[in-house]
Amino acid sequence: DVKVTQSSRYLVKRTGEKVFLECVQDMDHENMFWYRQDPGLGLRLIYFSYDVKMKEKGDIPEGYSVSREKKERFSLILESASTNQTSMYLCASTPGGVNTEAFFGQGTRLTVV
Amino acid sequence: QQQVKQSPQSLIVQKGGISIINCAYENTAFDYFPWYQQFPGKGPALLIAIRPDVSEKKEGRFTISFNKSAKQFSLHIMDSQPGDSATYFCAASKGSNYQLIWGAGTKLIIKP
Numbered sequence: 314d315v316k317v318t319q320s321s322r323y324l325v326k327r328t329g330e331k332v333f334l335e336c337v338q339d340m341d342h343e344n345m346f347w348y349r350q351d352p353g354l355g356l357r358l359i360y361f362s363y364d365v366k367m368k369e370k371g372d373i374p375e376g377y378s379v380s381r382e383k384k385e386r387f388s389l390i391l392e393s394a395s396t397n398q399t400s401m402y403l404c405a406s407t408p409g410g411v412n413t414e415a416f417f418g419q420g421t422r423l424t425v426v
Numbered sequence: 427q428q429q430v431k432q433s434p435q436s437l438i439v440q441k442g443g444i445s446i447i448n449c450a451y452e453n454t455a456f457d458y459f460p461w462y463q464q465f466p467g468k469g470p471a472l473l474i475a476i477r478p479d480v481s482e483k484k485e486g487r488f489t490i491s492f493n494k495s496a497k498q499f500s501l502h503i504m505d506s507q508p509g510d511s512a513t514y515f516c517a518a519s520k521g522s523n524y525q526l527i528w529g530a531g532t533k534l535i536i537k538p
Contacts, residue, residue: 317469353435355515355528356470403469411521412458412477417469 316340319404319418326425332391334421336404342416343409345387347371347379350401350420362387394425430518432529440537445503447532449516452497456518460526461490461501464513473514474501506536 320335338345344363348356358371360379368379376398380388387406391398404418431450439445449459460475476483476490476499483490489502503510516529 353530355432355530357528358525405469412475412519414460414472414475415462415470415526417471419467419469 317404317406317416317418319402319421321421322419324421324423326391326394326423328395328425330391330394330425332394332423332425334389334391334402334404334423336387336389336418337385338387338406338416339385340406340408340416341384342406343384344407345381346405346407346415347377347387347389348403348405349373350403356403359389391423394423396425399423399425430516430527430529432516432532434532435530436533436535438535438537439506441506441508443506443536445506445510445534445536446500447514447516447534448498448500449518449529450496450498451518451527453518453520453527454497455520456527457521458519459490459492459499460517461488462515462517464515464531466512470513470515503534506534508536508538510534511536 317338326332346361347359357373359377362368362381378390402421405415407413407415433448461473462470463473464470474485474488476492478494487504492499514532517526519526
């Protein structure tokens with residue numbers, strides 16, 4: 314079974330803190346994604362990476378950065394957390410190729426106070 | 427042109443009934459249309475997917491109907507069960523899997 318593991322289920326951080334969300338996949342997938350999920354807005358792509366050290370902006374990259382130093386690990390960084398970044402964050406991975414299945418982690422519920 | 431519009435936002439169906447969720451898209455270049463199912467506390471998981479060269483795909487109680495001319499596709503859940511209660515997302519992509527465009531989601535509740 315493909316496993317995508319996010320380091321935390323729940324996080325509470327203070328405004329202005331630097332926040333790291335970690336994601337690890339164990340199936341040697343080329344592509345990794347960070348999404349934000351908010352009610353009524355679906356899944357919005359923050360950043361994705363198609364190779365080690367490569368990253369591309371998604372639809373809502375402002376206030377976020379990412380790091381992919383190893384193929385299996387993709388980190389999302391909130392440089393200075395704000396209350397409007399309170400949300401559910403989902404990591405996903407896909408193998409190379411066209412129109413392949415996306416495998417998701419269980420999500421991290423981040424609350425910024 | 428990149429949007430996928432999903433309706434309804436929420437849906438309550440009696441056990442044994444048919445649940446229907448609809449999605450519409452604008453970009454005719456989309457060539458892959460998956461549906462994902464998400465249970466509370468879990469990430470979404472692929473349920474069923476269709477390509478535009480077929481009008482219908484069935485897997486067990488789940489069917490995707492695809493209308494290329496109307497640029498619409500829908501998920502039908504036959505004999506809906508309480509265990510089907512979840513949030514369902516439609517999505518679309520073209521060529522590369524990098525950019526899955528997601529619908530807003532439908533929260534489905536099946537009443538026993």
